[in-house]
Amino acid sequence: MSEERTDRDWISRTVLPGGEEPDPRFTLANERTFLAWIRTSLAFLAGGIALETIGDGIFPEGVHRALSILVIAIAFLISLGAAVRWWRIENNMRKGRPLSLPLIVPLLSLGGAVAACLIFGMILG
Structure with missing residues (x-):
């Protein structure tokens, strides 16, 4: 493994120590994927805020509050997961790992399915 380059800034050396610089195209692709997950997180956050704001007359009090909290929690987990995923991918690329x-992905799928089932059940019930 080659020596770490000293021209990297301190945050790069701290967050991603060691390894070799990957092709910038792969690093930028990883960043675009991170930003796509962040947009998804913001959409869930907006949905949770909308549920809390306008869901009062549509669903019973406890249900609309629980749905709002669930959707906002999913937004938080997606945002956190996006950061962890970005770091793991970048670190693996630098060290030549798979x-x-x-x-x-399964977190988002499960959370979305649970929220959809709850809303569907409320509409039918």
């Missing part, structure tokens, strides 16, 4: 599967 890329790991994203935990964020």
Whole structure:
């Protein structure tokens, strides 16, 4: 493994120590994927805020509050997962390791399915 370059800034050396610089195209692709997950997180956050704001007359009090909290919690987890995924991918690329599967995908799928089922049940019930 080559010596670490000293022209990297301190935050790069701290967050991503060691390894070799990957092709910038792969680093930028990883960043674009991170930003896509952040947009998804912001959409869930907006949905949770909307549920809390306008869901009062549509759903019973406890249900609309629980749905709002669930959707906002999913937004938080997606945002956190996006950061962890970005770091793991970048770190693996620098060290020549295989890329790991994203935990964020089943999390998003499960959270979205649970929220949809709850809303569907409320509409039918």
